[in-house]
Amino acid sequence: MTSLWHGALIDAHVWHARSGRVGRQFRYDACYLALPLNGFEEGHLPITPDGAGIWSVRLRDHGARDGSAPSAFLRKVLAPLGLAHCEGTLVTMPRSPFYGFNPVSFWLARDGSGLRAVLAEVSSTFGEHHFYLCHHPDNRPIDRSDRISGRKVFHVSPFLPRDGHYVFRFDSGPGRFGAWVDWVGADGQTGLQTSLAGPARRLTPRVLSRAAQKHPFQAQKIMALIHWQAAKLALRGAKFRSRPRQMDQRSSEATDRVERDV
Template sequence: MTDLWHGALVDCRIWHARKGDVDRQFRYRASYLALPVDDFEDGRLPIRPDRRGLWSVRPRDYGHRDGASMVTFIREQLAPVALAHCEVTVVTMPRSPLYGFNPVSFWLARDHKGLRAVLAEVSNTFGERHFYLCHHPDNRPISRSDRITGRKLFHVSPFLPREGHYVFRFDAGPDRFGAWVDWIGEGGEVKLQTSMSGPARPLTRPALTRAKWRHAFQAQKVIALIHWQALKLVLRGVRVISKPEQLAQRGSEATGGAGHDV
């Protein structure tokens, strides 16, 4: 059994579906790492902080980019909601040679009762980021059928306004990882659906080596696909929205319920 909090490779299928003015879908694959943050920063995993190679993970790419450790950052985010005691693993895409871009990283916090919170660290192509802390108001465990809602406060796509709200859903394994995020417009209709999910396998040195060679330049591939899809939307006449000034609020909570699967 592969536990994400012991370190894992996740072979993700990423899916986006736009609805309304233009109905469009696209899919691609990428390999993500699930890194227990304490073990990672202490150098106890096959991939180590700031180690150069086909893949690398730089702690300064995460959090507030202020030089604080990843452990310090996530404890500070969880402390206001009384979850700083949780063990945390971050699901993230590693840097490729000479380049790194993470559309989203998920910090998963659990204790002996289960998954308690997920911090979604969302980045845009303008070098900005926002942190959505997803949890229940009473901090009860998050099940794979729970839907958690929060206001959209960050500009990501030049084809979507900064309004409406997100609906988050998570599956933290074992043996898999999944995150689903829907964007609901001000009219209450689902305008964009996204998912990132796939099987998880142990983070061993041989498995890591194979994955690195197989997906050596995946960060470049992802940013190229983002721009390619943007060009297709422009050619179909979708209006480009100018980027607004980023809000001073860099973090927010998503705690609302939106029903459950039956």
Template sequence: MSVDLWDSALIDASIWHSRTGDVSRQFRYRALYVALPVDQLESGRLPLRPDSPGLWRLRRRDHGHRDGSRLTAFAEAQLAPVGLAHCRITLVTMPRGLLHGFNPVSFWLARDHGGLRAVLAEVSNTFGESHVYLCRHADNREIRPGDRLRGKKMFHVSPFLPREGHYVFRFDTRPGRFGAWIDWFGQDGNLSLQTSMTGKARALTRTSLRRAAFRHAFQPLRVTGLIHWQAAKLFSRGVRYRTKPPQLAIRRSDAVTEKPDV
């Protein structure tokens, strides 16, 4: 039986990065994510509850407004101005572990009876900063698995990439799976970095959550270590290290339907 992300789920994700251009390098690792319907999360109807202790935790101040306020308030603030306040929201994220919490990217999926309408891609860096890319079609039609949404890169993530260029996003949220692809194109228009997070969805229950938390209690610490290990490899190969620029004042930007180059 397929598990729908809007009913809550565990996602056995495979994360892949491929860099080309100045240096060719690929790496892949696995991580376990959760898909949490935000209304059920905040009403306490899910096995994982916000701001509660445990081997796995979800803190409100790690997401959205980052001030501990309700997650639904953040989602509504982003979606209401573009006519999507009526959508149901599912948050796909990596919970905090026993000693550490870090989310390279979380996805807020906005859906109504007609399908997926928008995705808030909440990107974080290891410097404690975050930025949200609002991915949607300009007319708010359904986002299908093959649709490509383009947005200007506005946020410093890696010290081995400039902040300039643009992203192309793709998503697949059909039952039983989750997929997100984010490709980065430099100022020269060349595709230089491909990333993906894909995996099957399975039921989130008290038992499956307990087992997952026990087996992956230190997952965020492991992911942070892998990121720094890959950075060390790039540095050893002579890739230029870029000092972090001041974060831009704008904290949310748009990624809309990609138009073919003329």
């Protein structure tokens, strides 16, 4: 069965459901790559850092955004938790020709006991980004049924306030990947549910080439869908919120355990 830790292509189904006065949900498909950091940096995968091709992964789009090695970035993030020994895999959508945009990428960190932490790298359409470091306070392995919560501190959607908190859940396989991120407002009500999940295939040159040829401009497609759905919300009367000045902090932790669905 395909392991994300050996390299995989994820045929992801993305779902968003908004509740409240202006409810709406939509789905679309997207191909994500699971890139084990050591193999990626050493050139053992069909796609290489800053390499040429229909699809590419540019180092300046991720992590420290200075072109440095992704594995060094992740170790630095995990070191204060005592998890610098963990191996990492980056789950991300590749760049298309002339363009790249990732609403969210996930840095998975595991050791022999299992998945220890997930760094969710959230990006806005304004070119801003924030890291939510998800882990248990005692760093025990994250089970696929665990729900971990953290305060929302980064403004993304003009139709949601910058308050409340997120509830994260992850499934790191084998044979699949899943990430569920729900937003709970200050009133305690779940206002937005999202998921990115799908089966994983082993990342081979043939699999990568065929997927890239089938979806050569998927990054442009995703950006167009984001604006299309935003236009629909605006036409339905959803409250538009001006973009506030982002907080100075560029990373925060999500460590609160959620005992039940919210």
